[in-house]
Amino acid sequence: xxxxxxxxxxxxxxxxxxxxxxxxxxxxxxxxxxxxxxxxxxxxxxxxxxxxxxxxxxxxxxxxxxxxxxxxxxxxxxxxxxxxxxxxxxxxxxxxxxxxxxxxxxxxxxxxxxxxxxxxxxxxxxxxxxxxxxxxxxxxxxxxxxxxxxxxxxxxxxxxxxxxxxxxxxxxxxxxxxxxxxxxxxxxxxxxxxxxxxxxxxxxxxxxxxxxxxxxxxxxxxxxxxxxxxxxxxxxxxxxxxxxxxxxxxxxxxxxxxxxxxxxxxxxxxxxxxxxxxxxxxxxxxxxxxxxxxxxxxxxxxxxxxxxxxxxxxxxxxxxxxxxxxxxxxxxxxxxxxxxxxxxxxxxxxxxxxxxxxxxxxxxxxxxxxxxxxxxxxxxxxxxxxxxxxxxxxxxxxxxxxxxxxxxxxxxxxxxxx
Amino acid sequence: xxxxxxxxxxxxxxxxxxxxxxxxxxxxxxxxxxxxxxxxxxxxxxxxxxxxxxxxxxxxxxxxxxxxxxxxxxxxxxxxxxxxxxxxxxxxxxxxxxxxxxxxxxxxxxxxxxxxxxxxxxxxxxxxxxxxxxxxxxxxxxxxxxxxxxxxxxxxxxxxxxxxxxxxxxxxxxxxxxxxxxxxxxxxxxxxxxxxxxxxxxxxxxxxxxxxxxxxxxxxxxxxxxxxxxxxxxxxxxxxxxxxxxxxxxxxxxxxxxxxxxxxxxxxxxxxxxxxxxxxxxxxxxxxxxxxxxxxxxxxxxxxxxxxxxxxxxxxxxxxxxxxxxxxxxxxxxxxxxxxxxxxxxxxxxxxxxxxxxxxxxxxxxxxxxxxxxxxxxxxxxxxxxxxxxxxxxxxxxxxxxxxxxxxxxxxxxxxxx
Numbered sequence: 001x002x003x004x005x006x007x008x009x010x011x012x013x014x015x016x017x018x019x020x021x022x023x024x025x026x027x028x029x030x031x032x033x034x035x036x037x038x039x040x041x042x043x044x045x046x047x048x049x050x051x052x053x054x055x056x057x058x059x060x061x062x063x064x065x066x067x068x069x070x071x072x073x074x075x076x077x078x079x080x081x082x083x084x085x086x087x088x089x090x091x092x093x094x095x096x097x098x099x100x101x102x103x104x105x106x107x108x109x110x111x112x113x114x115x116x117x118x119x120x121x122x123x124x125x126x127x128x129x130x131x132x133x134x135x136x137x138x139x140x141x142x143x144x145x146x147x148x149x150x151x152x153x154x155x156x157x158x159x160x161x162x163x164x165x166x167x168x169x170x171x172x173x174x175x176x177x178x179x180x181x182x183x184x185x186x187x188x189x190x191x192x193x194x195x196x197x198x199x200x201x202x203x204x205x206x207x208x209x210x211x212x213x214x215x216x217x218x219x220x221x222x223x224x225x226x227x228x229x230x231x232x233x234x235x236x237x238x239x240x241x242x243x244x245x246x247x248x249x250x251x252x253x254x255x256x257x258x259x260x261x262x263x264x265x266x267x268x269x270x271x272x273x274x275x276x277x278x279x280x281x282x283x284x285x286x287x288x289x290x291x292x293x294x295x296x297x298x299x300x301x302x303x304x305x306x307x308x309x310x311x312x313x314x315x316x317x318x319x320x321x322x323x324x325x326x327x328x329x330x331x332x333x334x335x336x337x338x339x340x341x342x343x344x345x346x347x348x349x350x351x352x353x354x355x356x357x358x359x360x361x362x363x364x365x366x367x368x369x370x371x372x373x374x375x376x377x378x379x380x381x382x383x384x385x386x387x388x389x390x391x392x393x394x395x396x397x398x399x400x401x402x403x404x405x406x407x408x409x410x411x412x413x414x415x416x417x418x
Numbered sequence: 419x420x421x422x423x424x425x426x427x428x429x430x431x432x433x434x435x436x437x438x439x440x441x442x443x444x445x446x447x448x449x450x451x452x453x454x455x456x457x458x459x460x461x462x463x464x465x466x467x468x469x470x471x472x473x474x475x476x477x478x479x480x481x482x483x484x485x486x487x488x489x490x491x492x493x494x495x496x497x498x499x500x501x502x503x504x505x506x507x508x509x510x511x512x513x514x515x516x517x518x519x520x521x522x523x524x525x526x527x528x529x530x531x532x533x534x535x536x537x538x539x540x541x542x543x544x545x546x547x548x549x550x551x552x553x554x555x556x557x558x559x560x561x562x563x564x565x566x567x568x569x570x571x572x573x574x575x576x577x578x579x580x581x582x583x584x585x586x587x588x589x590x591x592x593x594x595x596x597x598x599x600x601x602x603x604x605x606x607x608x609x610x611x612x613x614x615x616x617x618x619x620x621x622x623x624x625x626x627x628x629x630x631x632x633x634x635x636x637x638x639x640x641x642x643x644x645x646x647x648x649x650x651x652x653x654x655x656x657x658x659x660x661x662x663x664x665x666x667x668x669x670x671x672x673x674x675x676x677x678x679x680x681x682x683x684x685x686x687x688x689x690x691x692x693x694x695x696x697x698x699x700x701x702x703x704x705x706x707x708x709x710x711x712x713x714x715x716x717x718x719x720x721x722x723x724x725x726x727x728x729x730x731x732x733x734x735x736x737x738x739x740x741x742x743x744x745x746x747x748x749x750x751x752x753x754x755x756x757x758x759x760x761x762x763x764x765x766x767x768x769x770x771x772x773x774x775x776x777x778x779x780x781x782x783x784x785x786x787x788x789x790x791x792x793x794x795x796x797x798x799x800x801x802x803x804x805x806x807x808x809x810x811x812x813x814x815x816x817x818x819x820x821x822x823x824x825x826x827x828x829x830x831x832x833x834x835x836x
Contacts, residue, residue: 068497
C-alpha cells in the first residue's frame with residue numbers, strides 16, 4: 001500500500017464527462033489498495049473567465065478580492081469530483097484551502113505555501129476516504145483566501161504530497177511524460193523513464209513546458225517523487241503503478257537505479273529570448289552594475305550575460321538576453337541610462353533562439369561542449385553566445401536554425417530512438 | 419447616520435455592467451453618511467448552471483458537496499462588487515460565510531442560520547469600509563460550507579441586519595414595492611407605503627412573490643425593518659432615505675404612524691392549488707386523522723380544510739386543497755388508504771384558484787367577509803370553499819374567474835388608485 005497524490009489540470013476537468021473519466025482513474029488507484037488524495041485545477045477557461053470579470057470590475061484590482069473571485073473555479077471542480085467519486089461508490093470529500101488549512105503568505109495572487117495541516121486529511125484517508133483538494137488556493141494569516149499565481153496547482157499538489165509524506169505525486173497532463181526533446185521537432189525523440197529535479201528545472205525553464213518550474217523546485221527541496229503522465233490514457237489501462245510516465249527523482253535515486261548514465265538527458269529550445277548588446281562600455285568597476293541594476297529593479301529577468309575581455313582604450317562590449325516580451329522596456333530603460341553607463345551603441349535582436357543540452361551526467365564528463373560546437377559548426381550554424389551551468393550548456397543562434405540545431409544535437413548525443 | 423443592510427438579487431448582479439450600477443447605488447447610501455453592509459446573490463442563471471453540474475455529476479448528490487459547488491456563485495459576486503466599489507473610490511471588502519462566520523445548522527442545502535459573529539464587521543463598517551457579504555451561504559459546526567436553500571439570500575440579508583442591529587434592511591428587486599394586488603391584473607393597483615409582517619406573510623404565501631416567506635418570518639421575529647424597492651431606479655435618484663419602496667414593519671409601528679387604517683391592504687391570487695373532495699367519510703373520531711396523517715408524513719402541505727356537518731347515516735364530505743404539484747402523490751396516497759379511511763369517492767380538481775383579501779385592519783372590523791361574498795355573488799362567481807385567519811379571508815373559485823374576481827374585490831374594498 002502506498003500513499004499517492006494525484007493532480008489533474010484544467011483540460012482534464014473541463015466538464016462533467018471529463019471529470020467522470022478522472023474519477024475512474026482515481027478509483028482505480030484506490031482499488032489497487034492505495035491511500036489517495038487528489039488535487040484539481042479549475043475547468044479549462046474558467047480562470048480566464050473569472051480574471052476577466054475582475055479586470056472589467058476594476059483595472060487596478062485589489063489582489064485580495066481577485067483571489068476571492070478566482071479561487072472559486074477550483075472550489076467548483078473539487079466539489080464536483082467528490083460528487084462524481086461518490087457516484088462511483090467511493091467515499092470522498094472536498095477539503096478547501098481554508099478548511100485544511102493550507103497556510104500561505106499574505107502575498108495575494110502570488111502567495112507562497114508555508115505549511116499544510118494534514119492531520120485531519122490523513123485520518124480521513126486512513127478511513128478509506130478519497131480527499132479532493134482544490135489546487136491554486138490557500139489561507140493567509142489574516143484568514144483570507146489566497147491564490148498561488150497561475151499554474152499554481154502543480155505546486156499545490158507537490159506541497160500536499162510533502163505534507164502527507166506521500167510515496168508519489170502523479171501529475172496528469174495532456175502529454176504522457178518528459179521527452180529527450182520536443183517530439184514535434186524531432187520525430188525520434190524518446191520518452192524519458194526518469195529525470196532528476198535539476199534536469200527537469202533546466203528543461204522546463206528552457207522550453208519544455210510540462211510542469212511549473214516552481215513545483216519542481218519545491219519537489220526537489222522537499223524530496224517529493226513526482227511522476228508526469230497523461231490523463232488521456234486508455235480507460236482499461238493498468239493503474240499508474242506500472243509507471244507509464246516520467247519519474248522526476250533525486251540524483252541519488254537515479255544513480256542507484258541506472259548503472260550507465262546517459263551523458264545528456266535532453267535538448268531544449270527557447271525562442272522567447274531577445275539579445276541586447278551594448279558596445280564600448282567603459283571597462284571599469286560599476287559599469288556592469290549600472291546596466292543590470294535598473295533591469296533588476298524593473299523585474300526584468302536577464303538570462304545569459306557575456307562580457308569579453310577589454311579591448312584597447314579600456315572599453316568592452318556587453319551582450320545579454322532578456323525575455324522577448326521585456327525587450328521594449330529593456331531598450332527604454334537602457335536608453336534613459338545611456339549617459340550613466342557610458343556605452344556607445346545599443347544593438348538588439350529578438351530573432352534568436354537558445355538551444356540547451358541538459359544532463360546531470362555531464363558533471364563527470366568533459367567534451368560535451370566540444371561535441372556541441374563541432375556538430376553545429378559542421379552544419380554551419382553560427383553560435384552568437386554561450387553560457388554554461390553544472391548540468392547545461394546553452395548557445396544562442398539564429399531563430400531560423402532552431403529545428404535544424406535541435407535535430408543535429410539530438411543525433412550527435414545519441415538520443416535518437418530506434 | 420444610520421446603519422443599513424442592502425440586498426441585491428441575481429438580476430441586479432448579472433454581469434459587470436449591472437454590478438457597477440449596484441455599486442453606484444451603494445456608494446450613494448454611504449455618501450449620505452450611513453454605515454453600509456451589502457448582501458448579494460449569484461449572477462442570474464449561475465446557481466442553475468452549478469446545480470446542473472451537480473446533477474450531472476451525481477443524481478443523488480451529497481448535499482455537503484452540492485453546497486461547496488453552488489456557494490461559489492455568491493463568492494464570485496461578492497468579490498466583484500468589492501472590486502467595483504473600490505474602483506469608485508470606496509473602501510470595501512468581502513466577508514464570506516465562513517469568514518464572519520455565519521453559523522448555521524448542519525442541514526446542508528437547507529440550513530438555518532443560528533448566529534452571526536458581527537464584531538469584526540461592525541469594526542470595519544465603523545472604519546468607513548463597506549462590507550460585502552455573499553447571501554445564501556454559511557458555515558456548519560463541522561466547519562463545512564452550508565447553503566440556505568433557493569432564495570436564501572433574502573434570509574441572509576435579514577439575518578445580517580438583525581446581527582448588526584441595522585436601522586433598515588433594503589431588499590432591491592425587479593419590482594419597486596408591494597402592491598395592493600398584481601398590477602398585471604389590475605391596472606389601478608397602488609404601491610403600498612407600508613405593510614405589516616403578518617400581511618406580507620399572507621400576501622407572499624398566496625402569490626405575491628416579492629420576498630421569500632422565510633425572510634419575512636425572520637424579520638418579524640427579530641424586529642428588522644425591511645424595505646422592498648427596485649434596483650432599476652434612475653441613477654440620479656435621491657438615496658433610498660426618501661423611502662421610495664414599501665416598508666415592512668411591525669403592527670405597532672404601523673399603528674403609530676397611520677391614524678386611519680385601511681380595512682384591507684391587498685388582494686392576492688394563487689392558481690397553484692388543487693382541490694380534493696372525499697365523499698361519505700364516516701363521521702367518527704379518527705377518520706380525519708386517517709386522511710391527513712399520511713399526507714403530513716409525505717410532507718404534502720394541506721392548506722384549506724372544509725368539513726360539513728354530518729349528513730344522515732353518520733357520513734360527511736371532506737374537502738381540502740394541496741399544491742397542484744403534489745396532487746398526483748396525494749391521489750395515490752389516498753387511493754392506497756381507501757379502505758382504512760372508508761370514503762366512497764375521491765373527486766379532485768386542479769382548475770381552481772384561491773383568492774385572498776388580506777389586512778390587519780380586519781381584526782377590529784366585521785363585514786369584510788360579507789362584502790367579499792356579496793361582490794363575488796353580484797358577478798355570479800361561485801365560491802367553492804372558504805377559509806379565514808385573523809388577517810385574511812380566502813375563497814376557492816374556478817380558475818377561469820381569477821382575474822375577474824381580483825378586479826371586483828379590488829374595487830369593492832376601495833383599493834383602486836386615482
